[in-house]
Amino acid sequence: MAKVSRLPGRAEHHWIWQMKAACRGVGSEVFFHPEGERGQERAEREETAKTVCAACPVRARCLEHALRVAEPYGVWGGLSEKERRSAVASGKAAA
Known part of the structure; x- marks a missing residue:
């Protein structure tokens, strides 16, 4: 389960990157x-x-979001859930 308490909230400016x-x-x-x-x-x-x-203009922002909320499912920012867990465990990802 994603850590909902770490989601940025309802303010549109937190989510506008998704439009791109x-x-x-x-x-x-x-x-x-x-x-x-x-x-x-x-x-x-x-x-x-x-x-x-790979062709996404907001790929880095997407991955940052997935790492920050510990998104447990799916491909986000070009990494699978297993790859994100591995990156966090190895210290290669700043959550």
Whole structure:
């Protein structure tokens, strides 16, 4: 579960960066795995999501948000949940 207490709140200026995201209009199924998805299917879906993220003008802001709120699911800012956990554990991510 994301740490809701760390979310920035309702003020629009905290969320306006999302209006510029490359993923707007792309189905959430690209970024969030269905229950039980594993192996090649999951790898291919994550690579598709990361391709969208690679061209995103707000990629860094998205990743910063995911790290700050400890987002537990999906591809955010070009990293999967496993990659974000690894980055935090290794100290390579400033949350």
